[in-house]
Amino acid sequence: xxxxxxxxxxxxxxxxxxxxxxxxxxTSDPSYGLFWYKQPSSGEMIFLIYQGSYDQQNATEGRYxxxxxxxxxxxxxxxxxxxxxxxxxxxxxxxxxxxxxRQLTFGSGTQLTVLP
Amino acid sequence: DAGVTQSPTHLIKTRGQQVTLRCSPISGHKSxxxxxxxxxxxxxxxxxxxxxxxxxxxxxxxxxxxxQFPNYSSELxxxxxxxxxxxxxxxxxxxxxxxxxxxxxxxxxxRLTVV
Numbered sequence: 201x202x203x204x205x206x207x208x209x210x211x212x213x214x215x216x217x218x219x220x221x222x223x224x225x226x227t228s229d230p231s232y233g234l235f236w237y238k239q240p241s242s243g244e245m246i247f248l249i250y251q252g253s254y255d256q257q258n259a260t261e262g263r264y265x266x267x268x269x270x271x272x273x274x275x276x277x278x279x280x281x282x283x284x285x286x287x288x289x290x291x292x293x294x295x296x297x298x299x300x301x302r303q304l305t306f307g308s309g310t311q312l313t314v315l316p
Numbered sequence: 317d318a319g320v321t322q323s324p325t326h327l328i329k330t331r332g333q334q335v336t337l338r339c340s341p342i343s344g345h346k347s348x349x350x351x352x353x354x355x356x357x358x359x360x361x362x363x364x365x366x367x368x369x370x371x372x373x374x375x376x377x378x379x380x381x382x383x384q385f386p387n388y389s390s391e392l393x394x395x396x397x398x399x400x401x402x403x404x405x406x407x408x409x410x411x412x413x414x415x416x417x418x419x420x421x422x423x424x425x426x427r428l429t430v431v
Contacts, residue, residue, distance in 0.1 A: 204358075235420075237422075242424060243404055243406075243424050243425040243427070244422055244423065244424040244425065245359070245406060245408070245420075245422035246422075247419050247420065247421065247422075291358050291359070293358075302347075302349075302371065302372060303349060303361035303364055303372050303374065304349075304351075304359070304361065304408075304420060305361070306351075306358030306359050306360075307358050308356075308357055308358050309357075309358050
């Protein structure tokens with residue numbers, strides 16, 4: 201079984217500043233992938249960034265980076281230079297890479313509000 | 317290129333009724349998954365289909381069923397609707413189901429309200 205925990209229901213950040221959204225996970229799978237999705241009020245889940253458990257380096261995608269600490273089972277999302285359009289719900293998710301199960305397990309999300 | 321399309325976008329049903337939700341994956345994608353997102357929570361996995369076969373089922377009652385067609389589109393059916401079935405239903409498609417980077421593309425969802 202897999203579990204994702206996001207302990208920050210809501211976060212505020214000033215425009216142009218950096219913000220870290222926390223995510224911890226628990227799994228018995230030997231290899232797995234970690235994901236972050238953004239969900240605006242429109243409802244669509246937008247893929248942001250991926251980190252494989254076997255990756256040695258932290259993933260980066262533009263202004264997004266994933267601070268992966270395997271020993272601590274954490275996969276925090278860092279957004280640099282926040283923009284007003286970053287205001288949305290953010291979900292951390294994971295799935296096993298091996299085995300037959302391919303579904304994503306999501307956390308409860310963090311509502312990010314960027315202040316002008 | 318068209319993304320994942322879901323229909324309808326909004327739906328209001330009465331308790332006890334049946335509903336069918338539809339999803340068209342991205343062209344070339346053979347895997348479709350369904351998720352239920354209750355207000356204020358993260359999405360919960362319902363079904364996954366690959367090459368028209370069920371490959372995974374979440375912890376949902378038998379009132380929920382799904383199928384995938386030869387063109388890889390999919391339908392989610394919910395019978396005997398309950399108030400608790402009110403949620404955003406998300407469909408996700410992906411190119412492969414095997415190992416490697418798995419990027420699931422989601423549709424905008426169908427918002428179901430049961431009254």
